[in-house]
Amino acid sequence: MHPEDFRAGDFGHGRNWPIGYQDLEPFYRAAERELGVAADVDEQREAVGLPFPAGYRYPTRAIPRTHLDTVIAGALDGRRVRERPGAAPTTLRVVTTPHARNGRPHQEPGPDGGPRPAAEDAVCRGHASCVPICPSGAKYTPLRTQARWASSVTLLTRAVVSRLRLDASGRVTGVEYLRHPADGSAAGSVPRTAEADLVVLAAHAIENAKLLLLSGAAGGSGQVGRNLMDHPVLLTWGLMPGQVGPYRGPGSTSGLEGFRFGPARARRAPFRIEIGNWGWTWALGPPDGRVAELLRTGGPDGRGLFGRELRRAAGDRIGREFAFQFEMEQDADPANRVTLDPAVRDPLGIPRPVLHYDLSDWVKRGIAAAKAVSDQLFALLGAEDRTGFAPGPGWPGRFEHEGRAYAYRAAGHGAGTHIMGDSPRTSVVDQWQRCWDHPNLYAVGCGSMPGVATSNPSLTMAALALRSAGRIHQDLLARHRPVPLRGPAALEGADHS
Template identity: 60%
Template sequence: MSPAPRHGRGRYDVIVVGAGLSGSLVAKELGDKGWRVLVLEAGTGTLDSWPGHLDALDTFHGALAKVPNSPYRPNAAAPSPDVLDLTGLPSGGYRAHGYFVQQGPLPYATDYLRARGGTVLHWLGLTPRMHPEDFRTRRTYGYGRDWPLGYDDLEPHYRAAERALGVAGNAAEQAAAIGLPFPDGYVYPMHEIPRSYVDDVFAARLDGATVREAPGAPDTTLRVVGTPHARNSTPDRRYDAGRGYRPAGAAGLPNYGERCVGNASCVPICPVQAKYTPLKTQAAWDRRRVRLLTHAVVSRVLADGNGRALGVEYQEYEDPAAPVATTRTAEADVVVLAAHAVENARLLLVSRLAGRSDQVGRNLMDHPVLLGWGLAGHPVGPFRGPASTAGLESFRTGPARRERAPFRI
């Protein structure tokens, strides 16, 4: 979708800050309902054309460190944090020298991307559902806080998200192995991604084996289970009561992406565009209703004396290498912040909004991950296929959750 003309003049029903996953889906839903939507994106349209995609691939291939942001050229006007911004010190601790000013004992050691499409340009693409137990840990296990809603409340929205992202998976396997409830006859939009050879090797050795986490604890039976993916496989003709699945763009709009062919570079870029990115949703925007403006760094949310949003102030720039910007404003009845947890909090703080709880900018959560390596008895051909196609899900549920957090392998 072309961002021209440049300025966000006039009044809109909604301004969406950020053209990533959430912002793109919100803009599509509201545009389809007839709302006038302005989407402001701080970054450039990195992959909004085939030459742009090829340039990102060339940049990735030439990068010495294949980190998540490596395919995407730096932008001085809208910089992104990078995993390479942190350097460990011989005496302990670290030094931060990037977009973030970090002085605490525990740095934010990951990244996100400020560009059209957002961080989902370099996500892994796995789309597992939460388990019903996750919503009621207080009632079930006596700790934490129960959610104000449950799995059954969210289940229709899971299906809507799986349709929007074009998820490939095996619902029957998810129900049998994990205990996820699905409506009768439900199948994912696309057939599951085939398991890799290394997954089959693990399954042959582990399926049916039992482990005991502590003396006297019940046995846990292991089983290798396929993981749902937001990437193209073969559309399932059984989907939607036999109507099948039509990927985004099938109604005369650009249809991004081939089927997954196993390049294994899902993070940071899929060469054949099989993995879902928000660009696929943007291809299906109602262009009469949804307008995108890139190179627009929102600097403040404008509000009246009662804290009600009136619009935004943003900095419009031309050259990402020389960030000379012009201050502009755009007006709307509603402002949606969809610019990443850190950027959303920053905007609220500088705008002096939502401060009554003193919780804005606190309690940031990330994925805790522990990596392990093992030596196989014969060549298993790792990195043939997507970076992850299956896992051990047995530790997500069950009585052991009284003693520890759930996890998957």
């Protein structure tokens, strides 16, 4: 996140954080080491404005640009666009994106160390098939962390927590859970209990909120489940005038960062622009859909293409595909929330969560500004714009704003449902992600974030978790610290009156 993102409320939309960038900065670096992030620190410092400490460098070198990145940079770098008439111009620059995957290693460890040793083949090879699993093992996976767990840690699988156990004082004494049958059947089970001195909910924004609601916990502020946020994503897509080699490398390796910050965010939601490497996949599906279209009606007579003509037409069409992905900041709105439906239950009998979600006018203005920027980018690239948001089931996020149709996809970056703050009257957790109402209950993850900003939230989530882990460790030490007993000699001179 950018330092400005922690005080979004100063611009009149969303909330300020109870901590600032500098509070999280050392944990950002620790998270980057743990995840094995690849990026160029000088580029991020200069182009994005991130205040890295002197001498810092990312654990591995930046993931190389794709050919598409290079073509777009050649056409756009240094050009200027206006998001609306009369607005201050923004100078364009294509910037490589930090990734939680191993790039090429540095020759020698930096002052903050490097990533954990990895096999030579555990480096990004540009397979273009890294969702969900990286073929070369370069992408971070929790298995790396689990491999270092001590023997005292037990991971209980097929166990679904159904409720927190609370005593009369408000302390959490443990959790109830149900065992899911190994055969996948829907049979319920008798609740079991795991007791604990301290409980951490780390089931992400939706499930954390669901568990708190099911348990009647952390409700003092009335904010549990509220302020649900995501990154609404405007997609635009088209055909470049020449071949750009899509479907190579990770989903995105570069983007345009100039719209993430600045005074314009007082009027509209800020956004960052990802350059999509996988053609029209997110907007319209994988390339076989375009091949099917050519088979049906691709010929000059309206009949299908086959054989050599099909291969030539498909190669030309798919080889020129590209897309922009505009990730919008969303403000924390209490009306966007998670609730429970006791009438609709999952196979274990637990009520399912219900999501109430919409976009504010501030976000809609951001989407309109992003589309205006996209129109100018297409013109500068000499590209054919194929963007369209036809009504129907393909675009459930379609809406009209000031007489123009737009649509968005969900990024799946849920946040805000147990929001962090500096007062138990207006927030669910404190700056350490500890529930105000329960001194031994932590709800960690993106659900604590008061603002989702414009960057993908995984690194911020990891940094927050590492910061909270230090406080959790202190809590446990204080609870289990030995108390010295006073022996008989110390009692001899005591006043027993």
